[in-house]
Amino acid sequence: MSDPTPPPARDPVRVGIDVGGTFTDAVAVSATTYALLGQVKVPTSHDHADGVADGIMTALERLLDDIGVSADDVGFLAHGTTQATNALLEGDVATIGIVGVGTGFDALANRRLRSLGKLRLDSGHALPVRYAALREPESSEAALASVDAVIAEGAEVIVAVEPFSVDDPRGERAVLEAAASRHLPATATHEITQLYGLGKRARTAALNAGVMPRMLLTADLVESSILRAGVSAPLMVMRCDGGVMSLPEMRHRPLLTVLSGPAAGVAGALMGEKVSEGVFLETGGTSTDISVIRRGRVQIRHTELGGKETYLSALDVRTVGIGGGSLIRISGTGPAGASLIDVGPRSAHISGLPYACFAEPAELEGARLVTIRPLEGDPADYAVLESDGGRFALTVTCAANAAGLVPEGDYARAESATARTALEPLAEALGTDVEGAARQVLHRATDRVSEVVDALVDDYGLDRDVCSMVGGGGGAATVTPYLGERMRLNARIAAHSEVISPLGVALALVRESVERIIPGATHADVLAVRAEAEQAVLDQGADPSAIEVDVTVDPQRNLVTAVATGATELRTKDRSSVAGEAATRAAVAASLDARPEELTEYAATDQYRVLGLVRRPGGPFGRFGRERTHVRVVDSEGVVRLHSSDAEVDTLVAGQAEGGLKDLVAERTVYGDGGAVPPAVWLLLGPKLADLSGVMDSGHLLALAATEIARRGPEEKVVVLMERRR
Known part of the structure; x- marks a missing residue:
């Protein structure tokens, strides 16, 4: 007789797969504890008949086998890919047929779209564009004739463009229907963005179309492979703004995968x-x-592609040509007769040389310092070691290991003695010791990185008192520790930094951004944009109880933006990870540079606590300044989620919160030359931290707050944080 007791349920597994240019990395993460369960690396299968899909499947099968789970245990599966990015970089895009809809002035405006064929991609290739006009969009025969005209010129994908399609998209829809009848992929500008600006809108849609055929083929191959493997979880794809989207959404807007690697x-x-x-x-x-991450949010901006601005909202990422393999440039090679010129931009990978710090000690015996020219046209001042064992690159990784800054077990770790041996010829040439040479290299290597970090901190107004620096990637330990020391910022290397990208894919939330130009937006308009963003992530499988929507209203540009995020299932973290009282107070005290016993608790919910203290401004005139309440919102794991140096905290109950909030906003609104300025507001409601700080109109603010509060029980606690705007 069989045992009637069912076997214990397995924790669901979240799988993230990152398809890089050379390797495909896959990780499995516990959906309960978020702990890394396993990781694999396989070559990216560019040349396989199934393209990168074969590498994805190979990585998935090996990963599940390694950790001993079945396809049924996978509750979430997402992948990131560089395919769209590489297509634009290499000029490997489809021929685009643009159908311009309209008569009169609209037709004249559309005619300028032919110039999109002059847009140069990073490869130097021009965007392949064919153009036809559609003057009678109400005629299906005319729409079909326009589509056929660009097909006859070689178009592989169609773009429908009409000057004011954001208001009335019927003309663009006629083109989409005609393209569908010819079984050709197509996109329309009103599907890409609802913002005005014909040129920028058409440019974004054309780039989206250019990568569409290749991405559709890959999506089909990956989806069929996943189904054959028995994975029932919906397949998600990494976006360029730090979230994931469903596969149907990716088919619709593949351009959103561009630049998703850094995201x-x-x-x-x-x-x-x-x-x-x-x-x-x-x-x-x-x-x-x-x-940058500011107040728990990634920072996004419209990005440039092909040297022109688009409506693609992507992570604001700045790239500096310094990595773990960056080579050292010197003037001269004689004892104490050389000086350090620069570090990079060429790397060991470009020169085809192994890192000196990873050589066998015997290979470095009798090594002498020489200079080379990595590529034709480069200066011949890149320093390498030459010995009977061959040539070896002197790199930033060598310097970091020689300086003792790479921790034990790190991906970039080398034997300290070998690294120091490698730097001895350089130190002799520079007239210093190994430690001095290593730090000279690291200081020069981080010059440009520190400039960019300083600019980002200033641009986004980061609070340096709580600002941390986190390093990821295989070369994290070669740059981040020294840079943090140099800039006096709290720096650390991310756990499993070498697989931080697939980890991000595995842990990412479903995300959607909706932007609308609405002159004189009413409360109903703002709420409608919010609802649209929320519905978009609901449609992609987000759990309705876990969705957060941040709304920003820019009255100068008449721009209303709503960004919705949510998990595909409600993830309840293992309660064993809950921080105790001492750990929570220590985390807050550290961020305030205070003692734990100095802190006051201003409010608390089941998920959050609000702690802080009162201070006057520092400096010689501080005693004349206004006292300010510095607060930190800390979650149940002891992580500071929100900070303010000038906040007021109130606790209400949901059933009476609307009226109470209205009174508080009125009381704390300040008036100046620019009119009424309400405070920045955040709400703690159950598991949510609702950010309303991007709304400057008190009416809009209260309408959005009412939407959030209405979803809570009447006796449920609502904590309100208000910050005076500066």
Whole structure:
């Protein structure tokens, strides 16, 4: 007789796969504890009949076999890919047939779209554009004739363009229907963005179309492979703004996968490292990508492609040509007769040389310092070691290991003695010791990185008191520790930094951004944009109880933006990870540079606590300044999620919160030359931290707050934080 007791349920597994140019990395993460369960690396299968899909499947099968789970245990599966990025970089895009809809002035405006054929991609290739006009969109025969005209010229994908389609898209829809009848992929500008600006809108749609055929083929191959493997979880794809989207949405807007590589790393820092305010550096062998997390949010901007601005909202990432493999440049090679010129931009990978610090000690015996020209046209001042064992590159990784800054077990770790041996000829040439030479190299290598970090901190107004610096990527330990020391910022290397990108893919939330130009937007308009963003992530499988929507209203540009994020399932973290009282107070005290016993608790919910203290401004005139309440919102894991240096905290109950909030906003609104300025507002409601700080109109603010509060029980606690705007 069989045992009636069912076997214990397995924790669901979240799988993230990052398809790089050379390797495909896959990780498995526990959906309960977020702990890394396993990781694999396989070559990216560019040349396989199934393209990169074969590498994805190989990585998935090997990963599940390694950790001993079945396809049924996978509750979430997402992948990031560089395919769209590479297509634009290499000029490997489809021929685009633009159908311009309209008569009169609209037709004249559309005619200028032919100039999109002059847009140069990073490869130097021009965007392949064919053009036809449609003057009678109400005629299906005319629409079909226009589509056929560009097909006859070689178009492989169609773009429908009409000057004011954001208001009335019927003309563009006629073109889409005609393209569908010819079984050709197509996109329309009103599907890409609802913002005005014909040129920028058409440019974004054309780039989206250019990568569409290749991405559709890949999506089909990956989806069929996943189904054959028995994975029932919906397949998600990494976006360029740090979230993921469903496969149907990716088919619709494949351009959103462009630049998703850096976004995956930031998602790993945000979700895995719990960064709420800081700078994330992802360091590879040749370069470092630098981006910002402010108040728990990644920072996004419209990006440039082909040297022109688009409506693609992507992570604001700055790239510096310094990585773990960057080579050292010197003047001269004689004892004490050389000086350090620069570090990079060429790397060991470009020169085809192994890192000196990873050589066998015997290979470095009798090594002498020489200079080379890595590529034709480069200066011949790149320093390498030459010995009977061959040539070896002197790199930033060598310097970091020689300086003792790479921790035990790190991906970039080398034997300290070998690294120091490698730097001895350089130290002799520079007239210093090994430690001095290593630090000279690291200081010069981080010059440009520190400039970019400083600019980002200033641009986004990061609070240096709580700002952290987190390093990811295989070369994280070669740049981040020294840079943090140099800039006096709290720096750390992310756990499993070498797989931070696939980790970010595995942990990322479903995300959607909706932008609308609405002159004189009413409360109903703002709420409608919010609802549209929320519905978009609901449609992609987000759990309705876990969706957060941040709304920003820019009255100068008449721009309303809503960004919705949510998990595909409600992830309840293992309660064993809950921080105790001492750990919570220690985390807050550290961020305030105070003692734990100095802190006051201003409010608390089941998920959050609000702690802080009152201070006057420092400096010689501080005693004349106004006292300010400095607060930190800390979650149940002891992570500071929100900070303010001038806040007021109130606790209400949901059933009476609308009226109470209205009174508080009125009381704390200040008046100046620019009119009424309400406070920045955040709400703690159950598991949500609702950010309303981007709304400057008190009416809009209260309408959005009412939407959030209406979803809570009447007796449920609502904590309100208000910050005076400066």
